[in-house]
Amino acid sequence: MKFIVCIKQVPDATSLLRVENGRIDTSAGRMALNAFDASATEGAIAFVERCGGEVHAVLAGPPEAEGALRKALAMGAAAGVRLQVRDGDAPPVGQACAQMLADHLRTETFDAILCGKQAQDTDAGVTPAMLAELLGLPFVGNAIALEPDLDGRSENHLLVTRQADARQEITRIQTPCVISCSNNMCDPRIPNIRGVMAARKKPIRTKIIDRPVGLPALTVERYEPMPGRPPARMVDEPWDEALDVLAPYVKIPSGSPAP
């Protein structure tokens, strides 16, 4: 199987970010490979280690975002492509980003495209399904396991376990396909020194493309800090304040003896 993982560079989850004049100031924080995309990368690499094949990575972003691509290469991906828009560094978001990835992926061969289920900065998670729709491919979202279809006579299927809202589903999906991955799929490996050294020699191709235009308009007007709660009231035994909140919900089966 040949996998292409679509990845994004985002502010590291542990970096302290602040809102300044309605914008999020990311200058103080480190940038990192989106954690969900790291799971997708690990899922693809673990699959090809077991069953054969190769993993490529693609990222839309400025030259500084190559760090995320190098990370994927250090984990075990064979090659990377960085998509750079001609008119500036800010990568397109939402549907324009999906459009840009889809335009590139149409020029590639692959069995499966893997994405993280969402980016940890925007928490939107609409790009994977957009990508599938633009490419006309079948899609499964929120995958937690990926297996070859062993009892299938053909090699063009995968078995994907999906965490749905109220159940788990094992879906047999025809390749080529698009799958979005939960971070419950796996623990992404931390690249070792050999991996990091090898990644330096792996190819990263830069592709300059025109920014997609004419797509639906969507603007972030401003960011705000989350409205905080007042500090918790610490309650000691006999915990009356807390228990009085819960008491109205107590369901005692009728006819049961009083304690």
Next chain:
Amino acid sequence: MPRLLVFVEIREGRMTRPSLEALSRCREIGGTSVAAAIASDAPAACFEALARYGIEEAFVATDPVFAPGSRIPQGAPLAAALARIAEQAAPDVVVFPSGETAREILGALAVRMAAPALPDVSRFDVFEGGVEAARPVFAAGFMARVRAEGAPVLVSLRGGSYAASEYPAASPLRVRDVPFAFDEKQSRTTLRKVTAGASGGVDLAEAAVVVAAGRGVRDEQGKRLIEELAALLGAAVGASRGAIEAGLFPAASLIGQTGKTVAPDVYVAVGISGALQHVAGMADSRTVIAVNKDPDAPVFRHATYGIAGDLYEILPAWIKALKKKAAASG
């Protein structure tokens, strides 16, 4: 008045609570210019309930592919049915209840309908030609005020953001049948196996009270205490990543950035440290009661009431005290 269309999700033959919340919010904004979109094998079962929520028009795609035991994953047929419904209903705004179903179809519909998509909003308002909304981002570390223009604008609404409240309908429900047929033979995906979700029987998205376990719940005895308290309160059982990794709770009960988002009336966090990723899934709960051994645990920054102590001593005492209080109040 802008026309609003609400995708009503049906699970086990019933409309989900987040769907009813979306209906109620739209009814509040749009009055009677709100229609329901239903894809089902037996849609008539929810007509009476729709009327109770003040809905006077329903667009209905009927097909056996939507039957509870269907062997076809629901994403593709739902997206196809909703695209047909939207074509006929010509709405200005389409509202979905947030969740994994919406996640699978929102992006597909945005492309198919050339529509902007605002996923997982916690507040929204409709203006002429578009939608203004608030979306938690960065694991609910910040709120993004967003604005989308287009016809339609697609919105998915986080559960618990608005209350589900009934409205008396002024006129009987008008049912619009939308011609729809799904060819199962053309499907490139099939369901091999389906396993049930969380334990306890109460659906997290439906529950008024959630009892959630964290890493502090470290064994079967702790799990039993959680389940006993939940059963007593008619609550759903949730878990943090730590409790799931310990193998005590199923992955379907995960609450957080990567799992479910809940906003119940009361959220009881037991042995949960309060990592950002977990808080992202429960921050909108109305009252939060947190129990943790560590008085400096970050969870207390997100709690209404904090109890610093050992859950293995506190929960049995609570269960006893709550039974006593209930018996006393008759």
